[in-house]
Amino acid sequence: MNKGVLFIISAPSGTGKSTIVGEVLKADPNIRFSVSATTRDPRPGETDGESYYFMSREKFDSLVNSGGMLEHAEFCGNCYGTPKGPVFKNLEEGHDVILEIETVGASQVMEACPEAVGIFILPPSLKTLYHRLKKRSTDSEEVIKDRVSKAAGEVRKAYKYDYVVINDDLDTAISEVRQIISASRKLTKLNSDTIEGVLKEC
Ligand code: ADP
Ligand code: 5GP
Numbered sequence: 001m002n003k004g005v006l007f008i009i010s011a012p013s014g015t016g017k018s019t020i021v022g023e024v025l026k027a028d029p030n031i032r033f034s035v036s037a038t039t040r041d042p043r044p045g046e047t048d049g050e051s052y053y054f055m056s057r058e059k060f061d062s063l064v065n066s067g068g069m070l071e072h073a074e075f076c077g078n079c080y081g082t083p084k085g086p087v088f089k090n091l092e093e094g095h096d097v098i099l100e101i102e103t104v105g106a107s108q109v110m111e112a113c114p115e116a117v118g119i120f121i122l123p124p125s126l127k128t129l130y131h132r133l134k135k136r137s138t139d140s141e142e143v144i145k146d147r148v149s150k151a152a153g154e155v156r157k158a159y160k161y162d163y164v165v166i167n168d169d170l171d172t173a174i175s176e177v178r179q180i181i182s183a184s185r186k187l188t189k190l191n192s193d194t195i196e197g198v199l200k201e202c
Helices: 017-027 057-065 084-092 103-112 126-136 141-160 170-184 192-200
Strands: 006-010 031-033 036-038 052-054 069-075 078-083 096-100 117-122 163-166
Touching: 006 017, 006 103, 006 170, 017 031, 017 096, 017 170, 036 057, 057 069, 057 078, 069 084, 069 103, 078 084, 078 103, 084 096, 096 103, 103 141, 117 141, 117 170, 126 141, 163 170
Parallel strands: 006 096, 006 117, 031 096, 036 052, 117 163
Antiparallel strands: 036 078, 069 078
């Protein structure tokens, strides 16, 4: 059996990656979402263990120090990281895994897992990004400005990813991400078990 495919999805905060990933997950039961750890406070509606594992800085540092994180990074004053165990367990069991993470952590995953498929989602413009964050109403004006000010630096890193998708019309963006996921499952480098299986019978 081939292993699952590891997808890294990044975008400036407010672009719409959670919205897109949510729709992709709803439509495809083989894909597992990697629940990250964070020291950020929960937003209204976020559930511990589903949206994130919310934890203290001490607990986060101890997970990092014990080698429990696949990657980790600081973003706008909070720490975020991907618990390693569930990612590899799901991949070994043949499930695809989506990491929804920022660009510093994404570079660490690309280094550790070169077979991972990177998708960068672009906002139509920085002005649109600001308005989406305002409309989402989950962050203060100061936090919104901080997040938007990071966006240009993040967009410059889009070149490191395998694919870019613009999230202007939401349905189009969802459909494009789904097509990329579907095509990536056929990548030669991820299908050696299938090829070898056929060769065995030759
Ligand atoms: P991110 O996860 O990248 O921070 P979200 O998924 O939370 O972004 O989306 C930010 C806001 O933008 C949300 O209020 C969401 O409903 C809205 N949004 C997402 N995609 C679009 C789109 N294509 N057009 C208009 N609004 C969008
Ligand atoms: P938010 O606070 O809006 O939920 O997330 C802020 C940023 O952190 C987003 O770009 C989000 O994708 C990113 N993020 C979420 N989880 C992780 C993670 O596990 N690792 C890294 N490096 N970034 C993460």
